Structures are given as C-alpha cells and as structure tokens.
Amino acid sequence: MSENKKQNYLNHPKGLMSWILTLDHKRIGLMYLVSGILFFFLGGLLALVMRFELAAPGNDVISNEVYNNAYTLHGAIMIFLFIIPAIPGALGNILLPLMVGAKDVAFPRLNLASFYIYSFGALFAMYTIINGGVDTGWTFYTPYSTQSSSNVVPMTLGIFIIGFSSILTGLNFIATIHKMRIPGLTWYKLPLFVWALYGTSLVQITATPVLAITMVLLMLERFLGIGIFDPALGGDPVLYQHFFWFYSHPAVYIMILPAFGIISEIIPVHSRKKIWGYKFIAYSTLSIAFIGFLVWGHHMFTSGQSVFSQIVFSFITYFVGIPTGVKIFSWILTMYKGQVSFTPPMMYALAFLFLFTIGGLTGIFLGAVALDIHLHDTYFVVAHFHYVMQGGTIVAFLGGLHHWWPKSFGVMYNQTVANIAALGVFIGFNGTFFPQFLLGLRGMPRRYATYDEQFVELHSYSTFWSGILGLSIFLAIMNLFWSFIRKNKVDPGSNPWGGMSLEWTHTSSPPHPHNFEEEPVLQHGPYDYDKVIVEKTYNK
Amino acid sequence: MSEHHITPLKTYLIIASLLLFLSGVTVWVSYVDLGPLNIVVAMLVATVKASLVAFFFMHLLWDDKKNLTLFLMSLMFFGIFVTITLLDTEFRGDLGLNPEVKNPINNRAAFYDTLPLTDTHGHPVDGHSDDHDKDKDHH
Ligand code: HEM
Numbered sequence: 001m002s003e004n005k006k007q008n009y010l011n012h013p014k015g016l017m018s019w020i021l022t023l024d025h026k027r028i029g030l031m032y033l034v035s036g037i038l039f040f041f042l043g044g045l046l047a048l049v050m051r052f053e054l055a056a057p058g059n060d061v062i063s064n065e066v067y068n069n070a071y072t073l074h075g076a077i078m079i080f081l082f083i084i085p086a087i088p089g090a091l092g093n094i095l096l097p098l099m100v101g102a103k104d105v106a107f108p109r110l111n112l113a114s115f116y117i118y119s120f121g122a123l124f125a126m127y128t129i130i131n132g133g134v135d136t137g138w139t140f141y142t143p144y145s146t147q148s149s150s151n152v153v154p155m156t157l158g159i160f161i162i163g164f165s166s167i168l169t170g171l172n173f174i175a176t177i178h179k180m181r182i183p184g185l186t187w188y189k190l191p192l193f194v195w196a197l198y199g200t201s202l203v204q205i206t207a208t209p210v211l212a213i214t215m216v217l218l219m220l221e222r223f224l225g226i227g228i229f230d231p232a233l234g235g236d237p238v239l240y241q242h243f244f245w246f247y248s249h250p251a252v253y254i255m256i257l258p259a260f261g262i263i264s265e266i267i268p269v270h271s272r273k274k275i276w277g278y279k280f281i282a283y284s285t286l287s288i289a290f291i292g293f294l295v296w297g298h299h300m301f302t303s304g305q306s307v308f309s310q311i312v313f314s315f316i317t318y319f320v321g322i323p324t325g326v327k328i329f330s331w332i333l334t335m336y337k338g339q340v341s342f343t344p345p346m347m348y349a350l351a352f353l354f355l356f357t358i359g360g361l362t363g364i365f366l367g368a369v370a371l372d373i374h375l376h377d378t379y380f381v382v383a384h385f386h387y388v389m390q391g392g393t394i395v396a397f398l399g400g401l402h403h404w405w406p407k408s409f410g411v412m413y414n415q416t417v418a419n420i421a422a423l424g425v426f427i428g429f430n431g432t433f434f435p436q437f438l439l440g441l442r443g444m445p446r447r448y449a450t451y452d453e454q455f456v457e458l459h460s461y462s463t464f465w466s467g468i469l470g471l472s473i474f475l476a477i478m479n480l481f482w483s484f485i486r487k488n489k490v491d492p493g494s495n496p497w498g499g500m501s502l503e504w505t506h507t508s509s510p511p512h513p514h515n516f517e518e519e520p521v522l523q524h525g526p527y528d529y530d531k532v533i534v535e536k537t538y539n540k
Numbered sequence: 541m542s543e544h545h546i547t548p549l550k551t552y553l554i555i556a557s558l559l560l561f562l563s564g565v566t567v568w569v570s571y572v573d574l575g576p577l578n579i580v581v582a583m584l585v586a587t588v589k590a591s592l593v594a595f596f597f598m599h600l601l602w603d604d605k606k607n608l609t610l611f612l613m614s615l616m617f618f619g620i621f622v623t624i625t626l627l628d629t630e631f632r633g634d635l636g637l638n639p640e641v642k643n644p645i646n647n648r649a650a651f652y653d654t655l656p657l658t659d660t661h662g663h664p665v666d667g668h669s670d671d672h673d674k675d676k677d678h679h
C-alpha cells in the first residue's frame with residue numbers, strides 16, 4: 001500500500017515514450033499546459049514589442065510592416081494557439097475526469113490525437129513566423145487577405161487544422177460528461193466547472209466547422225479565384241465577415257465559459273460557502289452559449305451591413321448581458337457572509353470579477369450601433385476585448401492554475417509571492433488598458449504603429465504599465481514552476497483549500513495514474529458547505 | 541449496446557428510388573429559370589435528399605433520440621446562419637439614400653453581365669493581369 005501511495009501519474013510509468021504515447025488525460029493536460037504557456041510567452045513578447053514601439057509617436061523601434069506582422073501574430077497566437085485550445089485542453093483535461101469520478105475521458109486515444117493535431121497546426125503557425133509573418137490582422141478580412149503576399153495560407157491552414165483538435169476535444173468532453181459520471185452524480189451535483197466545459201464543448205463542435213469552412217473558402221479564393229468574396233465575380237467581401245464572426249463571436253464564449261467555470265469553483269471554496277444560485281449559473285452557461293450564436297453582426301456595424309441587420313444584431317446583443325449579469329451577481333452573493341480568505345486563487349477571482357465586469361459592460365456599450373460607429377476600430381475596442389480576454393479569461397486561468405496546482409502536481413508554491421504577483425497583474429493590467437479606453441474615445445484608431453502628438457501621454461502611460469504587467473505575469477508563472485524546485489510537497493491526502501468536489505476529496509495529490517484507487521462513492525455535493533465540514537489539510 | 545434495428549429491404553428500395561427521383565428533379569429544375577428561387581429550390585431538394593440518407597440509410601430515425609436532436613440542431617444553426625446573413629445581403633442599402641448601394645451584388649457585379657469585369661480599383665480587366673495566385677479561366 002505504501003508503495004502504491006507514492007505512485008502517481010507524474011512518476012508512473014517512466015520514460016519518454018510513456019509521455020509521447022500517453023493516453024492519460026492528466027499527462028495530455030500537462031502537455032497542453034506547457035505548450036499553451038510557451039505560446040503565451042511568445043504572444044506576450046510580441047505585445048511588449050508593440051507597446052515599446054507605441055511608447056512614443058513615430059516609427060522608432062520597428063517599421064510599419066513589422067508592426068503589422070506583430071499585431072497579427074500576437075492576436076493569432078494568443079487566440080488560436082493559447083486561449084482557445086490550451087485552456088480547455090489543459091485545465092479541462094486534467095480536471096474533468098477527476099470531477100466526474102472517471103478513470104479517464106471517454107475516448108483517451110482521440111484525446112491524444114487532439115493534442116497532436118493541435119501541435120501539427122501549431123507547426124504551420126510557427127512556419128508562418130519563420131517565413132516572414134502575416135500582416136492581415138487575426139481576422140483575415142477580405143479583400144486584403146485574398147491579395148496580401150504575406151503568409152496568409154500557412155497561417156489559415158494552421159488555424160484550420162487546430163480547429164479539428166477543438167472539435168474533437170469538445171466531442172470527447174461531451175461524451176465524458178454524459179457517460180462517465182459515477183452513479184449518483186446527477187447533473188445538478190456536478191461542479192459548475194463541468195457545466196462550463198459542457199457549454200464550451202457544445203460551442204466548439206457547433207461553431208468551429210464554420211471557421212474551417214471560412215478558412216477553406218479563403219484559400220480557394222486565393223488559389224482558384226472562385227469569387228465568393230470578390231464583387232467582380234458576383235461575390236461579396238462582407239460575406240467573409242459574416243462567415244468569420246459566425247464562428248468568432250461564439251469563439252469568445254469558448255474563451256470565457258471555462259473562465260466562468262473556474263471562478264464558480266474558486267469563489268465557494270475560498271469563501272467556504274455554498275454557491276448561490278447553482279441552477280441559475282448552470283443554465284446561464286447554456287443560454288450564453290446559445291445567444292452567442294445570434295449576435296455576430298455586432299462586429300460589422302461599419303461594414304455597410306443593411307440597417308435592418310444592424311438593428312436586429314444590436315438588439316440581440318443586449319440580451320447577452322442578462323445571463324452574464326446573473327453569474328456576476330451569483331458570485332458576489334456567494335461571497336456575502338462567507339469566510340473569504342485572500343489566498344492567491346481568490347485574489348485572481350476577485351480581480352476577475354472587477355475586470356470582467358468592466359469588459360462585459362463596455363461590450364454592451366459597443367453593442368449600441370450609434371456608439372459603435374464612433375468607437376469601432378479604435379482603442380476602445382482594444383481595451384474592451386483585453387478586459388474580457390486577459391482580465392477575464394487569462395486572470396481566471398491563472399487563478400485556476402493556482403487553485404489546482406497542489407492537486408495536479410503535489411507541490412505548493414510560495415503564496416506570498418503569488419499574492420504579490422496577482423496584485424501586480426491587477427494593477428499592471430488596469431494601468432495598461434484603462435488608458436486605452438480613453439485613447440479610443442478620443443479617436444485613436446487600432447492597428448497603427450504611430451499616432452498624433454495628442455495621444456503621447458496616454459500611450460506612454462500604457463506602455464509603462466504593460467512592463468509591470470509583463471513582469472508580474474512572468475513572476476506568477478515562474479513562482480508556480482519554482483515550486484518543483486522548492487520541493488515543498490503537499491501530503492498526498494491533503495486538501496489545502498478545503499474543497500468538496502471529488503478531485504479534492506477522493507484522489508491523492510498528485511493523482512494516482514488511474515485517478516482513484518477504487519470507484520469513489522459520492523457523499524455530498526460539490527458546494528455543501530452548509531451541511532458538511534471539510535477540514536483544510538496541508539502538509540505537516 | 542442497444543439492439544440493432546433491421547430495416548426491411550423494401551424500405552431501402554423505396555428510399556433509393558425516391559433519391560433517384562429527386563436527382564431527376566434537380567436536373568429538371570436546372571433547366572427552369574426561377575430567378576432568385578433557383579438556389580432555394582436546389583438547396584431544398586439537396587436537404588431533403590441528405591435527410592433521407594441520414595434518417596434511413598444511416599438509421600438516424602431508429603437511433604438514440606439525442607443523435608436526432610444533434611442533427612436537427614445542426615440544421616437549425618445552419619438555418620440561423622443563412623437566414624440572418626441574408627437579412628444583410630438582401631437588404632443592403634435598405635435606407636435607399638444612395639441607390640448605388642442598393643442591392644449592390646446583383647446590380648453591379650460583372651458576373652451578371654451588367655458591367656464589364658473590373659478589378660478592385662474599377663479598372664477594366666480582361667483575364668487577370670497582376671494576380672498570379674488566381675486561376676485565369678473562370679469566366
Ligand atoms: C458581455 C458581453 C459582451 C458584449 C455585449 C460584447 C460586445 C462586443 C462588441 C459589440 C464588439 C465589437 C466592437 C467593434 O469592433 O466595434 C466586441 C468586440 C470584441 N469582443 Fe466583445 N462583447 C462581450 C464579451 C466578450 C467576451 C467575453 C470576449 C472574449 C473573451 C469578447 C471578445 C471580443 C473581441 C476579441 C472583440 C474584438 C474583435 C476584433 O475586432 O478584433 N467580448 N465585443
């Protein structure tokens with residue numbers, strides 16, 4: 001038995017091949033995590049280059065052409081190589097089977113295949129960089145993208161391939177959630193992270209095929225001139241935008257729903273209180289996923305789209321605010337009268353609440369046609385989507401990493417350093433992006449390497465804080481990985497935050513190669529802090 | 541898992557002849573000019589055929605109803621996409637302030653032979669002059 005205790009998925013089985021050909025969801029999740037973080041750093045580096053260029057007007061550091069490449073690659077890498085595949089791929093993979101009490105996902109081989117498809121697609125994206133970049137923006141709008149001599153084809157091909165990985169992961173998760181739950185774990189007893197993954201997966205399998213079609217049409221247009229986006233041949237360049245956003249608006253929910261799920265786990269555990277409005281949160285996930293399919297035209301308010309569509313899209317966009325608001329209020333009410341402890345995961349969750357709310361509300365501003373005509377393609381939009389994607393998704397991702405780090409790897413990081421880094425992320429983030437709302441309101445357009453004298457102050461301010469932000473994120477992640485060197489092991493049976501879901505109560509840290517030594521028996525729901533007392537247990 | 545449904549040969553034959561008949565319809569309507577309805581009819585026939593294949597040959601009709609739900613959902617999403625996109629392309633320029641913009645595709649595209657073929661800058665083109673990526677014989 002004691003030997004069995006020491007055996008975990010990290011040290012058993014051994015050898016390089018056992019990793020390359022692993023079918024273990026935890027190892028696959030870890031591989032997604034490492035590749036995701038590498039791309040995160042690459043994308044972040046590009047961002048810092050851009051901010052450096054923008055510290056002063058004029059082309060001081062890089063040329064316009066290099067700048068165009070930098071923002072395109074920054075966007076494409078962050079979205080298609082990091083946020084979309086790596087967050088469900090990493091945290092979803094590691095946690096989903098543990099949370100439903102299963103030995104693995106429903107289709108372990110398919111899971112490994114997804115990872116390799118993702119890697120294969122990423123190779124094309126990396127080739128793009130070596131081969132001189134691509135300069136169309138991450139949205140690849142026609143007609144420019146059909147004419148640009150940069151690497152549109154390798155990049156879109158890479159995205160096309162990665163899309164399959166997304167679809168297969170989604171399929172795998174849906175099958176796992178339907179079929180692999182232990183007896184007694186009914187839908188309403190699932191941790192909300194599982195609901196979030198379910199919603200995410202639904203969007204992945206319904207929306208991603210449209211992205212694939214869009215990329216194929218773009219390539220056909222370039223190679224064969226089929227004319228679907230070319231007015232001279234009876235096509236329509238704006239049709240491209242319909243195709244692209246029919247995927248990419250739902251894709252923003254692929255990015256944010258897992259983050260919502262993470263927050264729904266962190267807040268009750270670190271407030272030691274039952275989640276408020278379980279069913280509201282669960283169903284708002286599904287309704288966000290659905291409404292998300294009806295609003296894509298809000299990205300096209302200045303494209304010459306028909307006025308009738310403008311009104312319809314603007315109107316439906318407001319509805320997104322309802323389920324989103326439901327979630328925010330439920331989280332706040334969960335903390336109310338709870339025993340909130342300011343642990344690193346909770347710091348990130350609080351930062352999330354603040355930043356995501358600003359991001360979501362400014363999204364509603366942008367959903368108003370009349371206002372968006374003024375704000376479209378300005379820094380206001382840049383600030384909006386960074387508040388939701390970085391302030392929302394990435395902050396939640398960091399929170400989730402800190403929350404499940406001792407569980408996944410059996411080591412504890414330095415919590416003081418982690419809190420300092422979290423504070424740095426919060427302040428650095430606001431310092432970087434809040435000025436961008438003001439820049440946008442004053443008319444600073446996005447995607448320019450230079451600007452008028454009048455914007456100097458706000459731009460240089462934003463650049464200064466982006467340095468702090470970059471350093472803080474670096475510190476946070478280094479602090480996590482440092483924990484392996486620190487060897488501050490947690491007891492295999494410990495439950496450092498007093499969590500109640502199966503991954504905390506029924507499996508060791510790090511988990512056994514087969515997750516559970518015997519099939520777990522459900523004793524309580526994931527948030528029953530009002531009924532059961534769960535001790536926080538840490539090492540000696 | 542659940543026992544396999546066995547379809548009588550007769551059903552297969554009926555469906556097969558229906559499919560053949562519908563293929564005939566596709567060919568036949570291609571000779572009739574219904575104007576903008578051309579595409580609608582062609583898509584309708586194709587959808588009916590694909591559904592027949594899915595329901596009978598692929599056994600969707602007797603399968604777990606979840607699969608049917610998924611199938612119908614994908615049709616619904618496709619419907620949403622096409623319908624709402626058409627709300628734009630069919631009504632573009634609907635304020636009527638600038639008649640040039642009204643229904644730009646059908647009125648102005650050279651494809652419909654109302655104007656000579658032009659490039660994106662409005663210069664007339666004969667074949668393709670500058671774009672090496674494109675195929676030359678599409679008209
Ligand atoms: C509360 C709900 C939200 C609403 C109402 C909303 C609304 C909008 C609108 C109207 C725009 C278009 C602005 C323009 O280009 O003029 C926009 C842009 C954008 N939003 Fe949101 N948004 C919301 C949440 C999110 C979330 C959760 C994410 C991602 C995690 C996100 C990511 C983006 C991105 C990436 C863009 C810019 C795309 C581009 O042009 O490059 N949004 N949003």
Ligand SMILES: [Cu+2]
Nearest residue numbers: 249296298299
């Ligand atoms: Cu959107």
